[in-house]
Amino acid sequence: MTAHDDGLPNDPEGIRLMIHALVDGELDAAAALAVERRIAADPALAAEHARILALQGAVGRLPRPDVSDAFRARIAAIGTASAQRPQDEAPSALPGLIAGAAQQRRATDTRPSQARPSPRVRRFGSFDWRAMAASIVMTAVLASGATQWVMFNAASDGVAAEIAGDHRRSLLAASPIDIVSSDRHTVKPWLDARIGVSPPAPDLATDGFALIGGRVEVVSGRPVPALVYRHREHLITLVAEPQQGGRVTEPKDVSSGGFSMVHWSDGAFSYWAISDTERPELDDFVARFRKAAV
Amino acid sequence: MAERFNEVVLPHLGDALALARWLTGNAADAEDVVQDACIKAHAGMSGYAGGNSRAWLLTIVRNTAYTWMSRNRSRGMMAVGDLGDLDEMAAAHGTSVPDEESPEASLIAKADTAALEAAIAALPQPFRETLVLRDINGLSYRDIGTMLSVPIGTVMSRLARARGLLASELGRAP
Secondary structure (H helix, E strand, C coil): CCCCCCCCCCCCCHHHHHHHHCCCCCCCCCHHHHHHHHHHHHHHHHHHHHHHHHHHHHCCCCCCCCCCHHHHHHHHHHHHHHCCCCCCCCCCCCCCCHCCHHHHHHHHCHHHHHHCCCCCHHHCCCCCHHHHHHHHHHHHHHHHHHHHHHCCCCCCHHHHHHHHHHHHHHHHCCCCCCEEECHHHHHHHHHHHHHHHCCCCCEEEEEEEEEEEEEEEEEEEEEEEEEEEEEEEEEEEEEEECCCCCEEEEEEEEEECEEEEEEECCEEEEEEEEECCCHHHHHHHHHHHHHHHC | HHHHHHCCCHHHHHHHHHHHHHHCCCCCHHHHHHHHHHHHHCCCCCHHCCCCCCHHHHHHHHHHHHHHHHHHHHHHHHHCCCCHHHHHHHHCCCCCCEEEEHCHHHHHHHHHHHHHHHHCCCCCHHHHHHHHHHHHCCCCCCHHHHCCCCCCCHHHHHHHHHHHHHHHHCCCCC
C-alpha cells in the first residue's frame, strides 16, 4: 500500500470507516474530497463504497410503519387533553383518553364524593371527546391539508418565518447540510431515498453558485427537500415544497427575520430561496436557477 | 405546551414507530412503546432545551422500548450478550469481510425486502440499533453517540460492522 499524505488513516480499517462516514455525509468538504480521491485510485475501495451505497439505498427503501390517523390522534390527544385540564393534579398526570387503567385505579382509591370534579371525564368514562375531536381535526390538517395550506398561503408569514428559522438553525448547526456533495447525482438520490421526492438540482458553480449539498427540512409538519448552495461566503438554502395543482407564480420578495427571501412556484415545486446575502445577489441566483431548472 | 408538544413530537411519529418496531421486533408493540414514550415526552417537555427534536424523542423511545421489553418479555428474549464483548468482537474482526463473502453492489441493490428485513432483525442488538438510528432514522454519528453514551468511534465501528454483516448475508445464495 502506498503511503498517502492526505491526513486520512492509512490502515485498511481506518479508511473503510472513512468511506462509511463519506456515505453518511459526516465528512467536511476537505476530508470528503480526500476520501473520494482514495476511492477513485483503488478499485477495492470503490467496490466497498458501491456496496455501502447500495446497502444504504436498500435499507432506505424499506417500507416504514404507517402512522395511522387513529394513532396520530391518540398521540395528539396526549398534548391536547392535558392542555384543556390545566388544574389537573400533576403535570405528568396521564390524559384521560389513554389512562383508563389509572383513572379506574384512582376511582377505586377515592370515594366518589371526594373525587375531583371532572365532568367531561365522568360523562364519557375515560374518554375525553373534546380533546379527541380537536386532535382529529388537527390530524386531518397535518395529514392531508398541509399541501393545500402551503399552496394557498405560499407567501404567508408563518411559512416564511418557519423557513427563516430553519435556515438560521442550519447556520448554527455543526453542519448546514445532511448530505455533502457537489454532485447532483448524489444529492437527488439521497433526497429521493429519504423523502421520495427531489427538486431539480442544477449545479450553478460556473455562475458563482456552487451546489454543496442538501438536507431535509420540516415545513408545516411535513418533510420537504432543501438544497444548499454556496455563493462566496454565503450559504443559500433553497426549500422546494412539492406542489399539487401546479400554480405558477413569479418570484416575490418575502424577506423575513433579517434574511433575504424570495418565493416562486414552477408548477411542480413551490420554492423558497433564503440567504443572508444581499437581495440583488439572491435575485441573481433565483434567475439563474429558474433558467437552469427549466 | 400542547402546541410545543405538537411541534416537537408529532412530526417524528413515523421515525419513532420505525425505531420501536426494529427494537421490539413488531409493529403492534411499537405503537405501545411509542405511546408510552410520548406520555413521557409530554411530561418531560420542560426538559427539552431545543436542538434536534427527533434525536430527543428517539432517545425517549429507545429507553422506553428497553424498559417495556424488560417488563413484558422473558429474560431469554432480552439476552443480548455483553456490549463490551460485542465491541471487542467488532474491533477484532474488523469491518471487513473476506472478499469471497463481499457481494457485488448490484446484488445488494436487488435484495428483496423480506430478506433485508430478516437480515436486519438477525443483527446483534447494538449493531441493529446503530444501523436503524443511522440508516432509517437518519441521525448523525454525534446524535447516536450521545444517545447510546458511546464514543463516535464506537458508533462508526458498530455501523460498519452492521453493514458488513448485512452485505455478506444478502450476498449468500438465496
